[in-house]
Amino acid sequence: MxxxxxxxxxxxxxxxxxxxxxxxxxxxxxxxxxxxxxxxxxxxxxxxxxxxxxxxxxxxxxxxxxxxxxxxxxxxxxxxxxxxxxxxxxxxxARARVRHPDWFRDFAEEEAKAVALHYYAVQAVPGLLQTQAYACSLFEHRRPMLDEATIEKRVADRISRQVLFDKWPLPTISFVLEAAVLLRPFGGPEVHREQLLRIRNVAQRRTVDFQIMPQDKAEHPYLDGAFTLLTPKGRREVAYTEIYGHSRLITDPEEVRQHAERYGIIRAQALTKRESLDWIEKLLGER
Structure with a gap:
């Protein structure tokens, strides 16, 4: 997430x-x-x-x-x-990365230094892929309501993480998004289209693997929620989850293995990168 x-x-x-x-x-x-x-x-x-x-x-x-x-x-x-x-x-x-809330800061710091990142999203577009308009809409519509200063700060902090794409060498990055995430026109038609274009542009990079899990699959290995797999430089892979506002950085080897196994099965069942890009282009009306 x-x-x-x-x-x-x-x-x-x-x-x-x-x-x-x-x-x-x-x-x-x-x-x-x-x-x-x-x-x-x-x-x-x-x-x-x-x-x-x-x-x-x-x-x-x-x-x-x-x-x-x-x-x-x-x-x-x-x-x-x-x-x-x-x-x-x-x-x-880049400096904004250190301003994340305490409960999220550990993950943000690990994300910025990771050598591999794998994101599975079920409800919203992952932060690394969000446009400013999409992120702003998310925070403006959440309840209880946030004040303008907090919205502004959270949007800036989230977008600041995207400097990760400017790094070289770039970490191994993959995304799997449930189709429902992109079918929801969050923020309205203009925001939705801009978000789809942003995802397509990132997904077209040779340094990024991107897949969509279609809704017509009869089986699914994990419906409990979104998660991220992260490999810090020189250390073992860890997993990260956010559920109902509670974040958790998982380091237990067996729990991490389970998440990695689930992610592997999800990727095997999802559309290929080319199929996923075609899917987005059809949604954009370009095919």
Whole structure:
């Protein structure tokens, strides 16, 4: 699950000043867009993202990711100003990893250093694959309700973990998602489509294995919930679960073996990577 539940309240000290950097950058992007005579919809089309994302970045609700800044710079005629901010944004996102709640921090730190990561998801898209809009929608609709500062901080923390994809050598990474996860249009049509595109883009990488478990399977080896298998450098594989807001890092060899066995069977029953990509493209209406 790797950070999809995150139910426990955070201390005020866990919300730091990093968000101010992103708010200031959002205001700069808004001014540049207006000076370029572009509407939010036109900028979204030119940068291949949703209008909601552009709006949220400008309001400082969502973090402007490095790839967005790189695409946006020539669109708004920034002359390299936004590209110049990419390294600072990447560093800020990397530092955000240490700001996770205590109960999740151990896993987040192990995830960042792991040599192998395997995610099985049954209810929501794994945190490493989530778009800002999807993550924001998850936190906005959870109950009991969260305040805006907490939502902003949790979204930033979750997205910050995705710098893992920029590492080299990249750890071995695989995902298996139950089909129901991607059939739910969480956040509405635009958010859903943007999320599907994000998953497809990551899944197309040669460094990532991605599979979908179809709903028409008559057998299933494990219906108890999501889990992650993680191999720390130089140490034995461990398992991680989140159930009803309670996280657990499992180190007992026999329990870890059981999760690894289940994951192997799930992968054998799931669609292949090519079949999974075709499935997503059909959902997007591109096949």
């Amino acid at each position: 790797s950070g999809n539940v995150e139910e426990r309240p955070e201390r005020p000290s866990e919300v730091d000043g990093t968000a101010h950097l992103f708010r200031a950058l959002g205001k700069i992007i808004k001014v540049l867009r207006k000076n370029a005579g572009l509407s939010q919809a036109e900028m979204a089309d030119a940068t291949h993202c949703s209008e909601d994302l552009v709006s949220s970045v400008e309001r400082g609700v969502r973090t402007p990711q490095p790839d967005f800044l790189t695409r946006a710079d020539p669109v708004v005629g920034a002359g390299g100003v936004l590209i110049a901010a990419v390294d600072d944004v990447r560093d800020a996102l």
